Amino acid sequence: MNAKPRLNIGAVRSSFAPWADPSAKPLVRFDQVTKRFGGETAVDAVSLDIYEGEFFALLGPSGCGKSTLMRMLAGFETPDLGRITLGGxxxxxxxxxxxxxxxxFQSYALFPHLTVAQxxxxxxxxxxxxxxxxxxxxxxxxxLVRLEGLAHRKPDQLSGGQKQRVALARAIAPKPRMLLLDEPLGALDRKLREETQFELMALQQRLGMTFLIVTHDQEEAMITADRLAVMRAGxxxxxxxxxxxxxxxxxxxxADFIGDVNLFEAKVTEDDGDIIRLVSPEAPEGLEAxxxxxxxxxxxxxxxVRPEKMRVHLDPPPPGPNRLEGSVADIGYLGDWTTYLVELPGGRxxxxxxxxxSRVVDRPVDWDDKVWLTFAPDSAVVLTR
Known part of the structure; x- marks a missing residue:
C-alpha cells in the first residue's frame, strides 16, 4: 500500500495571501463592530477581514475583547453597533x-453520558x-483525528489530548464553513500542546476550512496562524x-506583548534617510537603527531590540554605537537557549x-562576569508610540 503523500504546509502557507489581493473578497467582515457590557466597552469599533481558507488568530491578554469578538461571530453575543457578514x-x-x-470551547463540553462516536x-x-x-x-x-479504536469509550476514559480530538472532530463533522477555536489547547500539557499546534495546521490545510483561533498564548498564535491580530482594550x-x-x-x-524585548528610550539626533541616530543615557556611545x-x-x-539579536562578548568589542557594558546578574539555561540578564551601570x-x-563552549559566560552587548542597526526597530 502506497504511503499517503505528506502535505507541504510551508509551501501552501508561504504562497497564501488573499489579503494582499485587492480583488479578493473576505469570507468574514467585521465592520465597525462595538460591544458594551454595562458601562464597559469590550469591543470598540473593530473592522477586520478574514479570508476563505485562512487560519487567523486573535491574540491578546484577558479582557482585551478577543473572545467577545468571536462570540459575536458565533451568535452568542449581539453587537451594539456595526455589522458582521459571512460570505457577504x-x-x-x-x-x-x-x-x-x-x-x-476550551472546556471541550463533551457529553459525559455519550461515547466518543455519539x-x-x-x-x-x-x-x-x-x-x-x-x-x-x-x-x-x-x-482524521486518529481515534479509530476509541469509538465506544466515554469521555471520562480519555486523556486530555484525546478529549481535545473528540471535541475537534465533533465541531468539524457537520462541515461548517468556518471553525471557531476558543483557547482550544489551554488544558493540554506543554509537549502535547506543541504537537497539537502542528496537527491543527495540517488538519486545517487538509480540510481547506477557515479557522479562527482565540488565544492569549503568543507562541500558539505565531505557530498556527497565517495572520494574527493583536488586541488591546477592545x-x-x-x-x-x-x-x-x-x-x-x-x-x-x-513589541512587549509579542515575545521578549529590550526597549531603550532615546532622543533622535540625526536622520540621514536610512540610518537613525539616537542618544540614551543607557548607551554612552549612542544608538543606531x-x-x-x-x-x-x-x-x-x-x-x-529582541534578546536573540543581542550579542554577548567577554572581551570588549571595538568602540561604537549599539555597544553596552554591564555585568551578568542572572542566567537561565533552557536547553536550546541560554538567557542572560545583564545589569547596566545605571541599574537597568x-x-x-x-x-x-554546540555542546562545548571554550569559555562560558558566568554569573558576575563583565560583558559587552552589541547589536546590528538592522536588528533594532524604531518606535514612536
Whole structure:
C-alpha cells in the first residue's frame, strides 16, 4: 500500500495571501463592530477581514475583547453597533444554530453520558442526517483525528489530548464553513500542546476550512496562524503575518506583548534617510537603527531590540554605537537557549539570548562576569508610540 503523500504546509502557507489581493473578497467582515457590557466597552469599533481558507488568530491578554469578538461571530453575543457578514450575508438576527460556523470551547463540553462516536455524531443527528451518512462521517472523523479504536469509550476514559480530538472532530463533522477555536489547547500539557499546534495546521490545510483561533498564548498564535491580530482594550493594535508582527511591531505595546524585548528610550539626533541616530543615557556611545520613515530630530523614540539579536562578548568589542557594558546578574539555561540578564551601570537590566548550537563552549559566560552587548542597526526597530 502506497504511503499517503505528506502535505507541504510551508509551501501552501508561504504562497497564501488573499489579503494582499485587492480583488479578493473576505469570507468574514467585521465592520465597525462595538460591544458594551454595562458601562464597559469590550469591543470598540473593530473592522477586520478574514479570508476563505485562512487560519487567523486573535491574540491578546484577558479582557482585551478577543473572545467577545468571536462570540459575536458565533451568535452568542449581539453587537451594539456595526455589522458582521459571512460570505457577504449579514448575520444580524440569525441564531447560533443557523450560522455556518461551529465553535470548539476550551472546556471541550463533551457529553459525559455519550461515547466518543455519539459525541461526534451529535451535530449530524441534529441536522437529521440519514443513519448511514452519520455512521460514515463519524468513521471519517475518527480516522482524521486518529481515534479509530476509541469509538465506544466515554469521555471520562480519555486523556486530555484525546478529549481535545473528540471535541475537534465533533465541531468539524457537520462541515461548517468556518471553525471557531476558543483557547482550544489551554488544558493540554506543554509537549502535547506543541504537537497539537502542528496537527491543527495540517488538519486545517487538509480540510481547506477557515479557522479562527482565540488565544492569549503568543507562541500558539505565531505557530498556527497565517495572520494574527493583536488586541488591546477592545481595539486592534496590529494585524499581520506572525513574522511581520514580531520583527516589525508598530508600538511598544505590541513589541512587549509579542515575545521578549529590550526597549531603550532615546532622543533622535540625526536622520540621514536610512540610518537613525539616537542618544540614551543607557548607551554612552549612542544608538543606531535602520529606518525608512522620517522621524523628527529631537523627538523621543524607543529602540526595540529582541534578546536573540543581542550579542554577548567577554572581551570588549571595538568602540561604537549599539555597544553596552554591564555585568551578568542572572542566567537561565533552557536547553536550546541560554538567557542572560545583564545589569547596566545605571541599574537597568537587559535581556540577551544565545542559541546553544554546540555542546562545548571554550569559555562560558558566568554569573558576575563583565560583558559587552552589541547589536546590528538592522536588528533594532524604531518606535514612536
Amino acid at each position: 450575508e449579514d448575520l444580524a438576527g440569525r441564531p447560533p444554530h443557523l450560522r455556518p460556523v461551529n465553535m470548539m 459525541n461526534i455524531a451529535f451535530g449530524l443527528r441534529q441536522q437529521k442526517k440519514p443513519k448511514a451518512e452519520v455512521a460514515a462521517r463519524v468513521d471519517e472523523m475518527l480516522a 481595539q486592534l493594535a496590529q494585524i499581520g503575518r506572525p513574522a511581520e508582527v514580531y520583527e516589525a511591531p508598530n508600538s511598544r505595546y505590541v 535602520i529606518e525608512d520613515d522620517a522621524i523628527a530630530i529631537g523627538s523621543t523614540a524607543w529602540l526595540a 537590566t537587559i535581556r540577551a539570548a544565545r542559541a546553544n548550537a
